[in-house]
Amino acid sequence: MSYSKPVKVALLNLSASYLQALYLSPIKTKSLTSCAIASLGNYTSQKISGAKEINCDSLLAFGLFGLLFGGTVPHYFYHTLEWIVPGSNKTASLLKLFIERFIYAPFYQYFALYVLSRLEGKSHLTAKKLLQNVYFDVLRANWKWLSIVQFINLFFIPPVVKKILY
Numbered sequence: 001m002s003y004s005k006p007v008k009v010a011l012l013n014l015s016a017s018y019l020q021a022l023y024l025s026p027i028k029t030k031s032l033t034s035c036a037i038a039s040l041g042n043y044t045s046q047k048i049s050g051a052k053e054i055n056c057d058s059l060l061a062f063g064l065f066g067l068l069f070g071g072t073v074p075h076y077f078y079h080t081l082e083w084i085v086p087g088s089n090k091t092a093s094l095l096k097l098f099i100e101r102f103i104y105a106p107f108y109q110y111f112a113l114y115v116l117s118r119l120e121g122k123s124h125l126t127a128k129k130l131l132q133n134v135y136f137d138v139l140r141a142n143w144k145w146l147s148i149v150q151f152i153n154l155f156f157i158p159p160v161v162k163k164i165l166y
Contacts, residue, residue: 023160026075027071027072027075028071029071030070030071030074030075031066031067031071031072032067033071034066034070034071035063035064035070035071036066037070038065038066039059039062039063039066041062042058042059042061042063043059046059057120057121058120060119061116061119061121062116064119065115065116069111069112069115074108077100077104077108078159081096081099082159084099085099088158090155093155096154097151097154100150101143101150105142105143105146106139109135109138109139109142110131113130113134113135114131117130117131
C-alpha cells in the first residue's frame, strides 16, 4: 500500500498541470491533446483491425487533423455558443444541445471526413465518393453514441469562460 500514495500524488499533480495549461493556454492545450488522442486512436484502430503494417498516411492525417482542427474548431464553436445562447438554465441548455447536435455536428462531421481523406492523400473525387458512402452512417452513429455525452456536458458541466481583455 505504500506505493499507492506516490502514484496518487503524481496523478493529481499531472491533472493539476493539465488543467492549468488548459486554463492558461486553452487552444494550444486542446490542439495538442486532440493530436495525441487522434493519433493514438488511429494507431489502436489499425492494430485492432489486424493491420500488418501501420498506415503512416492515416496516422499522420489524424494527428494533423487533431492538431489543426480538433482543438481549435470545437473551442471556438463552444465559445461562440456561449455567446449566442448565454445562461445555463434548462431552456438554454436544450437550445445549445439542439444547435450542437443538429447544426454543428453534421457540418463538423462532413468537414472532418473530407479533410481526413484529403490529408491521407486522397483526391477530391475520392474524398467526395467516400463522403457519399459513409457520411450518413457516421452521422447517425455520432447522434446515437455521443448525444448522451453532449447532454451531460451541456446540462451538468459549466463552461470555463475567461474574460478576454483587448
